[in-house]
Amino acid sequence: MITFEGVTKRYAGGTVAVADLDLEVPNGEITVFVGPSGCGKTTSLRMINRMIDPTEGRILLNGVDVATVDPPTLRRGIGYVIQQAGLFPHRKIVDNVATVPHLLRWDKRKARERAMELLELVGLDPGLAGRYPFQLSGGQQQRVGVARALAADPPVLLMDEPFSAVDPIVRTSLQDELLRLQSELRKTIVFVTHDIDEAIKLGDRIAVFKVGGHLAQVAGPATLLADPADDFVREFLGRDRGIRRLSLVTAGEVRLRDDNLIAERTDVVEARDRDAPWLLVLDKDSRPRGWARTSELPAAGTMAEAALTPYHGFGRDDSLRGALDAAVLSVTGLAVALDGDGRAVGTVSREDLLGGLHG
Ligand SMILES: Nc1ncnc2c1ncn2[C@@H]1O[C@H](COP(=O)(O)OP(=O)(O)OP(=O)(O)O)[C@@H](O)[C@H]1O
Numbered sequence: 001m002i003t004f005e006g007v008t009k010r011y012a013g014g015t016v017a018v019a020d021l022d023l024e025v026p027n028g029e030i031t032v033f034v035g036p037s038g039c040g041k042t043t044s045l046r047m048i049n050r051m052i053d054p055t056e057g058r059i060l061l062n063g064v065d066v067a068t069v070d071p072p073t074l075r076r077g078i079g080y081v082i083q084q085a086g087l088f089p090h091r092k093i094v095d096n097v098a099t100v101p102h103l104l105r106w107d108k109r110k111a112r113e114r115a116m117e118l119l120e121l122v123g124l125d126p127g128l129a130g131r132y133p134f135q136l137s138g139g140q141q142q143r144v145g146v147a148r149a150l151a152a153d154p155p156v157l158l159m160d161e162p163f164s165a166v167d168p169i170v171r172t173s174l175q176d177e178l179l180r181l182q183s184e185l186r187k188t189i190v191f192v193t194h195d196i197d198e199a200i201k202l203g204d205r206i207a208v209f210k211v212g213g214h215l216a217q218v219a220g221p222a223t224l225l226a227d228p229a230d231d232f233v234r235e236f237l238g239r240d241r242g243i244r245r246l247s248l249v250t251a252g253e254v255r256l257r258d259d260n261l262i263a264e265r266t267d268v269v270e271a272r273d274r275d276a277p278w279l280l281v282l283d284k285d286s287r288p289r290g291w292a293r294t295s296e297l298p299a300a301g302t303m304a305e306a307a308l309t310p311y312h313g314f315g316r317d318d319s320l321r322g323a324l325d326a327a328v329l330s331v332t333g334l335a336v337a338l339d340g341d342g343r344a345v346g347t348v349s350r351e352d353l354l355g356g357l358h359g
C-alpha cells in the first residue's frame, strides 16, 4: 500500500503543484490519478519513486517512508512507464527491455531470456527483439515500455499517460492488454491520465484532482459516476455520466421474464391466450427465431407459421449498456437474454433495464 500523508509540493517560484494530499493506494489494484492539465498528477506520481521530493508531508510504501530509502534501491521495486515509451533509441528492443536486469548485473543469458518472455507477455512478436525503437509502431513501442517496466518484476508500477500518444484503436487494445496483464500479475499500479473514459475503464479506484493539486474525490468508478462529490467532479465526468454508468453494471443481474417465450410447435390458439403483445418464437433447441405479434397470428396452425420480426440478444456477461442497446434496436422494445449456447433464457424491456439502475 502507498500512503500519501499531508503531502505538499511547492516548486521554486512558488507554484503549489500538490496541496496537502492525503491518499491511500491499495496493493494489487489500479488507482488512477485523473484531472485537467497542471493539476499535479505527474508531480504526485514522481514523488512515489523520489524523482521529486515533497516539500512537506511523507509518502509511505508498505509502511516505510520513501524518503529514508535511497532512490536506486527504491526504484528497483517500482516500474515506471511514460508517454511515448521513452525507449533508448540506440539500444535494440531486447536490450531496452533488459535495462533493469542489466543494471542489476543479471547473467546476460538470464536477462535476455527474461526480455523475450516479457515481449511475449505484453503481446509482441519476439521476432521484434533485434530491432531498434524507430523500427516499431507507436503502439508496439508502448508495449516495449511496459515490458521494460516489468522486467525485474517490481510490485509497483507507475504509469504516466502511457497510452496518450497512440490512436484510439491502438489505445483501446493497449488498455485491454493492461487489464489482461493485471488480472494475472496483480501489481499495485498508479496510472495517470487526463482522460476520464480511460480512468473509468482501468481504475479500481479513481482519484480526481483539481488544479492547485487538490484532491476532489476518490472513489470506485461506479460510485464516482453515480455520486460525484461536487460540481467540479460532475463537470469533469461530463454530461453522459448516466449513460456511461450502464457500461459498469453487468446485465447478469437484471430480472428476466420468460412467459413470452413460446415453442414453434405451439398451436396459435394457445398462443393467443398469452398475456403478451409479442411472443418470442423458439426452435426445438430453444434458440430464438424471432418475435411474433400476438394480435397478428395466423387463424390456425402452429407458431412456426407466424410472421417474424428480428430479435436482438445480449449475453449475461454483457454490460447493462449492451442489453439496453439490444432493447433499443428492437421494435418490440425487448432484449433477449441468451446463454452461452445461444439459447433464450428470458427477455427484458427497456423500462425494466433502466429501472434496474436505481434498484
Ligand atoms: N519543475 C517544475 N518547476 C516549476 N513548476 C513546475 C515544475 N513541474 C511542474 N510544475 C508546475 O506544477 C503544476 C503541476 O504540474 P504537473 O506536471 O504535476 O501536472 P499534471 O497534472 O501532470 O499536468 P499534465 O496533465 O499537463 O501532464 C503545474 O502548474 C506545473 O506548471
Ligand SMILES: [Mg+2]
Residues within 6 Å of the ligand: 041, 042, 043
Ligand atoms: Mg503530467
